[in-house]
Structures are given as structure tokens and as C-alpha cells.
Amino acid sequence: MGKGKVIFIYGGTGDLARRKIYPVIQKLMKRGRLRDLKAVYALSRSGFPEGYLETLDRELAEKIRFVNFDVSRREDYRVLEKEIASFPGDELIFYLALPPHLFDQAIVHTGSVLRHFMNPRKIVVEKPFGFDLESARMLNFQLKRYFTEREIYRIDHFLGKVSIQNILSFRFSNYIFEGIWNKNFIDNVQISALETVGLEGRVSYYDRVGALRDMVQNHLFQILCFVAMEPPAVMEAERIRDEKVKVLSSVRRIKPEEVDRYAVRGSYRGYEEELGRPSNTETYACMKLYIDNFRWEGVPFYLRTGKKLKEKKTQVVITFKEIPGNFGKILGCMPERNKIGFEIAPGNRLILSFEMMPPTGFLSCPVESRMEVSLEDAFGGEIPDAYETLIEDILDGDQTLFIREDESELAWEIVQPILERWSEGSPELYEPGSYGPEGAERFIKSDGRRWVLL
Numbered sequence: 001m002g003k004g005k006v007i008f009i010y011g012g013t014g015d016l017a018r019r020k021i022y023p024v025i026q027k028l029m030k031r032g033r034l035r036d037l038k039a040v041y042a043l044s045r046s047g048f049p050e051g052y053l054e055t056l057d058r059e060l061a062e063k064i065r066f067v068n069f070d071v072s073r074r075e076d077y078r079v080l081e082k083e084i085a086s087f088p089g090d091e092l093i094f095y096l097a098l099p100p101h102l103f104d105q106a107i108v109h110t111g112s113v114l115r116h117f118m119n120p121r122k123i124v125v126e127k128p129f130g131f132d133l134e135s136a137r138m139l140n141f142q143l144k145r146y147f148t149e150r151e152i153y154r155i156d157h158f159l160g161k162v163s164i165q166n167i168l169s170f171r172f173s174n175y176i177f178e179g180i181w182n183k184n185f186i187d188n189v190q191i192s193a194l195e196t197v198g199l200e201g202r203v204s205y206y207d208r209v210g211a212l213r214d215m216v217q218n219h220l221f222q223i224l225c226f227v228a229m230e231p232p233a234v235m236e237a238e239r240i241r242d243e244k245v246k247v248l249s250s251v252r253r254i255k256p257e258e259v260d261r262y263a264v265r266g267s268y269r270g271y272e273e274e275l276g277r278p279s280n281t282e283t284y285a286c287m288k289l290y291i292d293n294f295r296w297e298g299v300p301f302y303l304r305t306g307k308k309l310k311e312k313k314t315q316v317v318i319t320f321k322e323i324p325g326n327f328g329k330i331l332g333c334m335p336e337r338n339k340i341g342f343e344i345a346p347g348n349r350l351i352l353s354f355e356m357m358p359p360t361g362f363l364s365c366p367v368e369s370r371m372e373v374s375l376e377d378a379f380g381g382e383i384p385d386a387y388e389t390l391i392e393d394i395l396d397g398d399q400t401l402f403i404r405e406d407e408s409e410l411a412w413e414i415v416q417p418i419l420e421r422w423s424e425g426s427p428e429l430y431e432p433g434s435y436g437p438e439g440a441e442r443f444i445k446s447d448g449r450r451w452v453l454l
């Protein structure tokens with residue numbers, strides 16, 4: 001009886017596998033974390049691009065076994081069954097690095113094969129987890145037919161990012177900030193994930209998905225949960241996930257007739273030409289959310305993301321209310337609000353922005369000043385890749401940084417009215433290299449605010 005690990009990667013020669021999964025496995029092997037790895041199966045309809053395997057260490061390359069495999073063909077799972085039979089007692093890890101429309105078949109067929117085996121098992125599902133609420137429920141239903149929740153790892157790679165994990169750690173270890181982390185002091189929260197890249201060969205995937213499904217429903221909502229959740233009673237996976245679920249449950253639901261007041265979409269000029277046909281898929285999305293609980297009542301959370309924008313920046317900016325009897329205002333100056341920023345990309349920085357008196361005299365206008373700490377400078381060393389953290393957690397069986405069933409459905413529930421509304425009409429065009437559509441500017445201006453980056 002073995003006690004090793006065998007990894008099966010569906011989509012095993014695809015972009016994600018090549019760019020992220022194999023390099024991480026290689027790193028973990030080097031760190032001695034995978035001494036018990038017996039084999040890595042690359043299951044795919046097409047082989048590795050020439051020369052790819054040679055870029056990997058021999059130790060890993062020798063463990064990779066390519067199997068010509070079509071996830072939607074039942075017969076191909078017979079081969080899988082035979083292979084599994086040669087690893088009695090070993091832990092089997094099935095990693096679905098597939099386009100989301102193939103998840104369902106991969107789960108059902110793999111699940112049926114596994115009924116013949118007693119091996120310990122884990123299944124890893126990439127995002128987006130479904131296309132909408134109904135398909136996510138269906139996926140969960142299928143997963144639960146064959147796997148227990150303890151065996152299911154729904155990935156959102158943003159949770160593997162150190163600077164996102166730091167939001168939680170920062171909040172729950174610093175009294176000076178946690179004390180003001182609520183509606184009494186905070187005016188608004190902005191979560192931006194701006195990208196300069198376009199679709200980089202992913203057009204056919206992206207056009208089915210769009211910015212709301214690709215980034216907002218998962219990555220930005222996960223950040224939202226970390227910013228807004230209550231401290232868990234105990235620092236353990238289930239209790240942390242319970243608190244995230246509470247945040248999502250408290251998000252005010254948008255009524256179908258209100259969607260245009262809560263969300264704006266855009267598409268960059270040239271997208272349809274790239275795609276080669278007309279499309280109403282959004283490459284930019286922004287929205288406003290309210291969390292109706294004691295801590296956040298009335299505080300707007302603005303979320304935005306888009307492709308081909310002016311700069312690559314992923315940031316959370318917390319803007320505080322104006323201090324009563326603002327000194328600068330009394331002096332007739334134009335004071336800025338205090339802000340705390342968590343930068344996730346391009347740097348891993350914490351930024352404090354506040355007003356300070358310049359040394360030009362007591363009654364000078366206070367000037368916006370900032371303090372910054374970058375995780376790299378503060379702690380040195382290499383920041384681990386998000387996938388490295390998450391794959392290591394999968395090996396360890398730690399589900400803290402993975403999405404639970406209820407979380408996955410609640411997140412869809414929130415965006416569902418927007419998805420429905422956006423299935424009709426078309427997004428507003430924006431220029432590549434801009435900050436998105438004009439409508440997004442009007443949207444926040446109508447609340448008397450502006451988009452902020454630090």
C-alpha cells in the first residue's frame with residue numbers, strides 16, 4: 001500500500017498548467033515538499049508544445065505522463081481508471097485546469113470512475129466556478145454527488161496573494177486601524193483591478209465570460225470579504241469562511257430595475273475586430289455594493305476592473321470621512337481625506353495617506369503626505385507566487401484560502417441581476433489606454449465621489 005501522491009491535471013498541456021502548475025510543482029519538489037510525488041498526469045487532447053518539457057527539471061519531467069485525453073469522452077476515462085488502479089492507497093489529486101464549460105463532464109466522469117476506488121482524493125476546480133447562479137448550483141450538486149466538501153478545492157488565485165492575505169492580518173492585529181474600520185469613520189471603499197493587457201490569445205474563453213464573471217464575481221468579491229468581514233472566533237478554515245459567507249449574505253441585493261444605477265459596463269474599442277464578430281461582452285465592469293450590517297450600513301463599496309486600461313494596478317483604497325471641524329477647511333484650504341491603500345499589483349504595498357503641516361508656518365495649508373511599506377522591503381526575500389501558496393495548501397489539506405460551496409453560490413446570487421440585465425444591449429465603448437468608459441466616471445461622480453488610486 002502506497003502513501004504517495006498522484007496528480008492528474010485536466011487541461012494538462014494548457015496555458016495555466018504550463019505557466020503556473022508545473023513551475024509550482026517543480027518549486028515545491030525543490031523545497032522537498034513533494035518527496036512522495038509518484039506521478040503527474042498531463043491529460044489533454046494535444047501534446048506539450050515542442051521543447052516545453054525540456055524547460056523543466058529532469059526530476060519533474062520524468063514524473064510527467066502525457067495521456068491523450070478528451071474530458072468529454074467517456075471512453076477516455078477507462079484509461080484513467082487503469083492508471084488509477086496502479087496506485088492503490090495513494091492520494092489522488094484531480095486538478096481541473098479547464099475552460100469552465102468542461103467542468104461538469106470532468107466531474108461526473110471522474111466521479112464515476114472513483115466509485116471503484118478507495119484512495120484518498122481531492123478535486124481542484126479553477127474559476128470561474130460556473131457561468132451564473134444556476135450553473136454554479138449544478139456544479140456544486142455534481143461535485144457533492146462524488147466528493148465531500150473536505151475534498152473540494154475551489155480556487156481563486158487572488159486568495160493566494162500575500163498582499164490580499166495581509167488585509168486580514170493587518171486588520172486583526174492593529175488596534176489603531178481596527179478601531180476605525182467601520183461606518184462611523186469610513187466614507188467609501190474602492191477595489192480596483194485595472195489591467196493594461198488585452199485578451200492575449202484568450203478571446204474565445206473571455207468572450208463567453210466577460211469582466212463581471214472573470215474578475216468581479218470571484219477575485220474582487222474575495223477582496224471585499226477580507227476588507228469587510230468580522231474577526232473569526234477562531235483562526236481556522238471553517239470559521240474564517242463562515243465570516244466571509246456572512247459578508248456576502250449581508251450584501252444588499254440589487255433589484256432588476258435598479259441594475260443601471262449600480263453597475264456600468266464597457267468594451268474597449270477594437271474588441272470586436274479582435275474577436276472577428278459582434279459581441280456584447282464587457283471588458284470593463286464597475287459596480288457599487290452596500291453591506292447591510294452593523295459595521296457597514298450606508299458605506300458604498302465600489303468595485304471596478306477592465307482590460308486595456310491605462311495602467312496595471314490592483315488596489316484597495318479605504319477613504320475616511322472628513323474630520324469634524326477640519327483644520328484645513330477652517331484655514332480655507334482644500335484638504336484631502338485620509339486614506340489607507342493596500343496595493344496588490346504591481347507592488348505589494350501598504351500606503352497611508354494623511355494631511356501634514358509643511359514647515360512653512362503653523363497656519364499653512366496641510367498637505368497630503370504618505371507613508372508606504374512594501375512587503376518586499378520590510379521583510380526581504382521572495383514573495384511566493386499565489387499558486388505556490390494554494391497548491392501547497394491543497395497538499396496540506398488546508399481549505400482556508402478556498403471557496404466554500406455556500407460562498408460560491410452567494411457570490412453568483414449578488415451578480416445575477418446584473419448578468420441578466422447585461423445579456424441585452426451593448427457595453428459603452430472606451431479607448432484602449434484610458435481609465436474605462438465615460439459612464440463609469442459619471443457613475444461615481446453622481447455619488448459626489450471620484451475613483452481613487454494611491
Ligand code: BG6
Binds near residue numbers: 195214215314345
Ligand atoms: C485571471 C483572469 O483570473 O486573473 C484574467 O482570468 C486576469 O483575465 C487575471 O488577467 C489577473 O490576475 P493577476 O494575478 O495577473 O492580477
